Amino acid sequence: MRILIVEDEIKAASYLKKGLSEHGFSVDIATSCEDGLHLARSEGYDLIVLDVMLPDRQGWSVVQELRAEGYDLPILFLSARDAVHDRVYGLELGADDYLVKPFAFSELLARIRTLLRRQPQRQTDQLQVNDLELDLLRHRARRGGLTLDLTAKEFQLLALLLRRSGEVLSRTFISEQVWGINFDSDTNIVDVAIRRLRKKVDDPFPTKLIHTIRGVGYVLEERH
Amino acid sequence: MCSKNATDSSSSIATRLTVLYTVSMLAILASVIGFLLHTVVKDLEFEDNDFLIERISSIRSVINRYPQDLEHLKEHLLPRDANRHVRYQVRLQDASGSTVLESPAMASLPPLLFPPPIISSEPIGRAKKHKTSDGQYYLLNAAWAAAGDDPQFRLLQVALDVTEEEALMANYRLKMGSALLAGLCLAGGLAFIISRRELRPLREMAAQIGTITASDLHQRVGNRRWPKEFAPLTGALDTMLGQLEQSFERLSAFSANLAHELRTPLNNLRVESEVALSRPRTATEYRQTIESSIEEYERLSRMIGDILFLARPEQGVERHNLDARTELDRLADYYRTLAEERDIALSVDGNGSISADPRLFQRAVGNLLANALHYTPSGGAVAVSIQSGTAGEAAIVVKDNGNGIPSDELPLVFDRFYRSAQARQLHRDGSGLGLAIVRSIMELHAGSVTLASQPGLGTTVTLHFPPS
Numbered sequence: 090m091r092i093l094i095v096e097d098e099i100k101a102a103s104y105l106k107k108g109l110s111e112h113g114f115s116v117d118i119a120t121s122c123e124d125g126l127h128l129a130r131s132e133g134y135d136l137i138v139l140d141v142m143l144p145d146r147q148g149w150s151v152v153q154e155l156r157a158e159g160y161d162l163p164i165l166f167l168s169a170r171d172a173v174h175d176r177v178y179g180l181e182l183g184a185d186d187y188l189v190k191p192f193a194f195s196e197l198l199a200r201i202r203t204l205l206r207r208q209p210q211r212q213t214d215q216l217q218v219n220d221l222e223l224d225l226l227r228h229r230a231r232r233g234g235l236t237l238d239l240t241a242k243e244f245q246l247l248a249l250l251l252r253r254s255g256e257v258l259s260r261t262f263i264s265e266q267v268w269g270i271n272f273d274s275d276t277n278i279v280d281v282a283i284r285r286l287r288k289k290v291d292d293p294f295p296t297k298l299i300h301t302i303r304g305v306g307y308v309l310e311e312r313h
Numbered sequence: 314m315c316s317k318n319a320t321d322s323s324s325s326i327a328t329r330l331t332v333l334y335t336v337s338m339l340a341i342l343a344s345v346i347g348f349l350l351h352t353v354v355k356d357l358e359f360e361d362n363d364f365l366i367e368r369i370s371s372i373r374s375v376i377n378r379y380p381q382d383l384e385h386l387k388e389h390l391l392p393r394d395a396n397r398h399v400r401y402q403v404r405l406q407d408a409s410g411s412t413v414l415e416s417p418a419m420a421s422l423p424p425l426l427f428p429p430p431i432i433s434s435e436p437i438g439r440a441k442k443h444k445t446s447d448g449q450y451y452l453l454n455a456a457w458a459a460a461g462d463d464p465q466f467r468l469l470q471v472a473l474d475v476t477e478e479e480a481l482m483a484n485y486r487l488k489m490g491s492a493l494l495a496g497l498c499l500a501g502g503l504a505f506i507i508s509r510r511e512l513r514p515l516r517e518m519a520a521q522i523g524t525i526t527a528s529d530l531h532q533r534v535g536n537r538r539w540p541k542e543f544a545p546l547t548g549a550l551d552t553m554l555g556q557l558e559q560s561f562e563r564l565s566a567f568s569a570n571l572a573h574e575l576r577t578p579l580n581n582l583r584v585e586s587e588v589a590l591s592r593p594r595t596a597t598e599y600r601q602t603i604e605s606s607i608e609e610y611e612r613l614s615r616m617i618g619d620i621l622f623l624a625r626p627e628q629g630v631e632r633h634n635l636d637a638r639t640e641l642d643r644l645a646d647y648y649r650t651l652a653e654e655r656d657i658a659l660s661v662d663g664n665g666s667i668s669a670d671p672r673l674f675q676r677a678v679g680n681l682l683a684n685a686l687h688y689t690p691s692g693g694a695v696a697v698s699i700q701s702g703t704a705g706e707a708a709i710v711v712k713d714n715g716n717g718i719p720s721d722e723l724p725l726v727f728d729r730f731y732r733s734a735q736a737r738q739l740h741r742d743g744s745g746l747g748l749a750i751v752r753s754i755m756e757l758h759a760g761s762v763t764l765a766s767q768p769g770l771g772t773t774v775t776l777h778f779p780p781s
Binding site: 191193242264268269270271272273274275276277278281282285303304305 | 603604605606607608610611613614615617618643644646647648650651654671672675676679680683686743744
């Protein structure tokens, strides 16, 4: 997958390139709107990450021009301003998603993956990682042949981790997906919930599946 | 520029007072003088008329008594000494119109000038005023004098010389006019001086206000004696100054707190990194340093997010009709994880609908729940309830039976960054912005937040939402 980053700040552009490259993307950098437009037209990118505060002109115009020329690749914009009308404006112009600085890299990665997963994922009824199985239809979780006794929210949380297995999920994202909480609370509720889930899912078993990425979030994956 | 234009186009109070005062004086003086002159003129005329009427009756009776005795009449009517000045003149004519007798001065007053005569049974009318070509003024009257049974035996014409009186009146008018003019000038001058003098406090107040700067907002305008009419103005100004002073104090406390709060995470970041770099370490140690840094970054970015939220009063509020119970149940589900962990009972009660921005509603109630859970010891209870009023207003009440807040801290809890000693101890990661954000959210909804607390018994916070 090819990604174009339009960002004038060299430092930001280089760590974004490094991070995304390490997650399997092929990344190019443009440091101005003109370069960005030129590259976007000549190369076949799958997605553009666009900073809207660029030196030569507002990043919005890149979205506008590309959309006017018929390019429909997903565009995610980054902004240091999160005034409501800024977000609405960007999305109205045809951008697909936005992130407000400062953002977590895991958040950016999750959003890029969501945008690239254009076709809605085939909704499976069964999820499995290692010996952990989830039957979404029957609302049943089993590990190593034993049925796990989970509350409704615990089941939802485990299902989210399993569905996004291998992706680091931030606390904010987890609160939003599992509880429908839309604000960044400074409580450690997600940590508590994960701890309780671990007690049931990981503690009785020798192989641990839920891992903490300190300061970032949680990931469910098989580690050897 | 704007203020200059405003000054140019608006009139001065002193000028307007002067003009109005002078116009009033003109009206008063003119009516008084007019009345006096009118009275004097009327009185004089009345007297002169009476004199003529009295003359007419007296001559009538002489004629009636001596109809044919011309000599007697002459003696009675005309002055014996021709040099003596007589005020009145007489002319007698017979019924055919030929003059029987007349005073010498009557020559300048032809018979046709006189008013039509009346017979003795009719009341004698007012005399007619006439100015001769040589500038003399006369009052003229006429009547028939009867003899025997002839009511129109003689035509009697009398004229009274009022030249002196007229001159006197003209003199009076001139003097009164001059007095009026002088009075007006005096009134205008006095009005100007008085209004300037009485408006002096205004200039003094402007000068005093002009000296107040941001650094001495403790000054007050109302602390000296001003005219009574200034009381509302000085009161309003002082209230404004008080509010400004308070806002300035809050703002500077806010900036100081902000810098302070930013220092802690920055210091953690800096020192921790420096220590890590001071000598070679294992990959795990570096990793731990970076992980710890990310936690500080998160704290910083959350703080910035909160501050920006508070700094933008024009936040877009998208109000929807929310089922309050659904929203509260959702929040309770989330916070129950924490409540169970701490062995606190969390309950939701009541039903109702609320017009609010769903995100902001969630954030406000969430902050209150987080506070309640942080400051309630295990075994306690936190209850959220919805109270719907009759007029469509609604309230969300978050009540705990936790530690409570000392009364001296109550006025401060909504201040940005304010954190009590208890808060610092029990909730170390708190930013001190939670309640400030709650209040800001309620203001965005034209509602309010109230807080009641008793140390040891618990705290109740109520969010009041106005009718949609």
